[in-house]
Amino acid sequence: NAGVTQTPKFRVLKTGQSMTLLCAQDMNHEYMYWYRQDPGMGLRLIHYSVGEGTTAKGEVPDGYNVSRLKKQNFLLGLESAAPSQTSVYFCASSSRSGTGELFFGEGSRLTVL
Amino acid sequence: GQQLNQSPQSMFIQEGEDVSMNCTSSSIFNTWLWYKQDPGEGPVLLIALYKAGELTSNGRLTAQFGITRKDSFLNISASIPSDVGIYFCAGQLVNTGKLIFGQGTTLQVKP
Numbered sequence: 481n482a483g484v485t486q487t488p489k490f491r492v493l494k495t496g497q498s499m500t501l502l503c504a505q506d507m508n509h510e511y512m513y514w515y516r517q518d519p520g521m522g523l524r525l526i527h528y529s530v531g532e533g534t535t536a537k538g539e540v541p542d543g544y545n546v547s548r549l550k551k552q553n554f555l556l557g558l559e560s561a562a563p564s565q566t567s568v569y570f571c572a573s574s575s576r577s578g579t580g581e582l583f584f585g586e587g588s589r590l591t592v593l
Numbered sequence: 594g595q596q597l598n599q600s601p602q603s604m605f606i607q608e609g610e611d612v613s614m615n616c617t618s619s620s621i622f623n624t625w626l627w628y629k630q631d632p633g634e635g636p637v638l639l640i641a642l643y644k645a646g647e648l649t650s651n652g653r654l655t656a657q658f659g660i661t662r663k664d665s666f667l668n669i670s671a672s673i674p675s676d677v678g679i680y681f682c683a684g685q686l687v688n689t690g691k692l693i694f695g696q697g698t699t700l701q702v703k704p
Contacts, residue, residue, distance in 0.1 A: 484635070522597075522681060522694035523636070570635050580626045580685045580692045584635030
């Protein structure tokens with residue numbers, strides 16, 4: 481049972497380039513989330529989804545877009561990468577809303593030069 | 594915006610020692626959770642607390658949901674080298690349902 485899988489694990493971009501991070505979960509969870517982790521700042525929510533075909537903004541959504549075309553997949557896109565988006569990105573899923581019980585992927589380290 | 598203040602920021606202890614960390618806020622929460630992140634991995638849920646005053650244990654870990662609903666603590670007894678990592682508290686706000694994370698406590702254990 482793979483749980484939550486993120487690809488790629490590492491990526492280096494130049495400013496202005498675009499890319500997509502893929503998150504896949506095999507637990508049939510309704511809720512999926514994208515967080516970024518920066519030193520000393522904990523985890524901050526970028527976007528989330530409460531079900532297939534739905535997305536919503538989190539705490540720090542600017543510069544990112546997401547899509548949830550299939551229940552098991554949640555994509556995070558950067559249309560024009562900026563150095564401020566250098567971070568470690570975590571996808572998470574949960575079976576229930578309102579509990580905070582999240583299953584996280586292993587993370588994707590993105591560097592924007 | 595709402596914040597969780599997690600302390601200490603880092604700890605360097607001897608194997609066998611007990612560890613205590615806490616999270617405080619001016620906001621009220623209906624859920625408190627503690628996660629651990631091993632190096633190079635994603636966070637993993639350790640303990641979830643749903644009632645004010647609740648005290649829950651998971652092996653050598655004990656966590657409490659503060660009676661004021663504004664704080665929580667995590668204790669680790671008899672630390673071992675595999676306890677190394679970053680510990681995050683997370684709380685779900687009563688007024689918005691939003692889940693927010695503390696800044697993390699980095700724990701290092703000296704064998």
